Amino acid sequence: MYWLIWAVAGLVAWWAMGQWMKGNEGMGGSWASLVMSLVGAGLGDLALGDWLWMLGGYNVVAGLIGAFVVNWLWGLLKSTR
Secondary structure, three states, X not given: OHHHHHHXXXXXXXXXXXXXXXXXXXXXXXXHHHHHHHHHHHHHHHHHOXXXXXXXXXXHHHHHHHHHHHHHHHHHHHHHO
């Protein structure tokens, strides 16, 4: 159950960042952006610990925060190149 919720959180963050950052070329459609969202969702859960909304042993809020931050940083890195 943990892995399923992790994947859904990463996909939701990836989709939301794609909608929010339309001007950034390839932000919502690139595979690298999807991978960064999934990595961020995992790191957010690990780094921020157990608080707020836990579902299946996964911290959904922390995972979303981590996915947004890592995906945003990835967008910044891509835009500087």
